[in-house]
Amino acid sequence: MKSADLQEQTASEPLTLQEEFEMQQSWFNDNKKCTFIVLDRCSYASNPSEIESMVGDVNLFFNDDEDNFSAEVEIMIAESSFRGRGLGKEALLCMLRYGVQQLKISRFTAKIGEKNFTSLRLFRSLGFQQISESEVFREVTLEKRIDEDFRTLLQTCKYELRNTGENLSSVS
Numbered sequence: 001m002k003s004a005d006l007q008e009q010t011a012s013e014p015l016t017l018q019e020e021f022e023m024q025q026s027w028f029n030d031n032k033k034c035t036f037i038v039l040d041r042c043s044y045a046s047n048p049s050e051i052e053s054m055v056g057d058v059n060l061f062f063n064d065d066e067d068n069f070s071a072e073v074e075i076m077i078a079e080s081s082f083r084g085r086g087l088g089k090e091a092l093l094c095m096l097r098y099g100v101q102q103l104k105i106s107r108f109t110a111k112i113g114e115k116n117f118t119s120l121r122l123f124r125s126l127g128f129q130q131i132s133e134s135e136v137f138r139e140v141t142l143e144k145r146i147d148e149d150f151r152t153l154l155q156t157c158k159y160e161l162r163n164t165g166e167n168l169s170s171v172s
Helices: 004-010 017-028 041-046 087-101 117-125 148-154
Strands: 033-039 054-061 070-077 107-113 129-134 139-145 160-164 167-171
Touching (some): 033 041, 054 087, 087 148, 107 117
Antiparallel strands (some): 033 054, 129 139
């Protein structure tokens, strides 16, 4: 990730491709993390390379040792040409649905940079409410407790996830 704006929005440091692979492998082996890689369907259809088709990721972090049914969620569409198309919202809805249905999550939180207005708007549109603000980290924490209305909203995700061995993939 070489974009300074994206690094600021995601509180990330620049990594080499090898470091990215190593980080993804460590996350794969960590039962406190769940990651979906977001691929562009058209790119993948014309060239079935996951690396070449990758446009972002969506993650769950299980950081609350006192609540196994709570997860922090984050979404990143790294490729700027893919932003503003609804892809982030769809990927986020898929991950949230997976978290609720498969992992039995009952509460999500999201930590978002105070100037990342696009992400703040997205999460708020899904019913997340601000519960705290950190002046030191210049971020806000949003929360969504799962209720029946939210379960219904999650059904609007256009894609179903299916396990294809080591990977989950989506189908329309």
